[in-house]
Amino acid sequence: MKTVLHICCGICAAGVAERLLSEGHEVSGFFYNPNIHPAKEYECRLEVARRVAGELGFPLAVGQYGTDRWFEATNGLETEPEGGRRCPVCFRLRLEKTFSHMQEKGCDAFTTTLTVSPSKSALVVNQIGQEIGGDRFLARDFKKKDGFKRSIELAKKWELYRQHYCGCIFSLRQAQAKAGAVFRCQG
Secondary structure, eight states: OEEEEEESOHHHHHHHHHHHHHTTOEEEEEEOOTTOOSHHHHHHHHHHHHHHHHHHTOOEEEOOOOSHHHHHHTTTOTTOOTTSTHHHHHHHHHHHHHHHHHHHHTOSEEEEGGGGSTTSOHHHHHHHHHHHHGGGBOOOOTTTTTHHHHHHHHHHHTTOOOOSSOSSHHHHHHHHHHHTSOOOOOO
């Protein structure tokens, strides 16, 4: 099955793409993340996604990076905590674009790496994906069967940059306040 995999970051893509490929899917990666801030962090995560695509041998397309639409969609939700009402809006924006990409490329299905993260609700992500794409969305909880653990193992093996926050400016501020530190990518 020709499957478009929405990739939020390379670390998450490592274990998820490996699993899909082992199941016989013909994976095409799609990196679309207008939520990631700052731009330097976006570039670091994109570079890691490219490395993972190279390691696992699948093509990677990159959606346009423009934050305006993301800020419009999440307007009024700035003070929501990580996992709050802002996150489903962000998931929907990225999965709608992935669905469009899947249709443009003539693929059979789409799914996302978002469910491999222990901090993301697979139930919420899968519900949104199915609302957008019906049975063309592969609803999965990729963190099951040690999916997140496998992603971390591959990240260590390939010495990949690992981020310290979800990606948006608001989650960055929350993570920095909690850790009492400023995070910078190593890229």
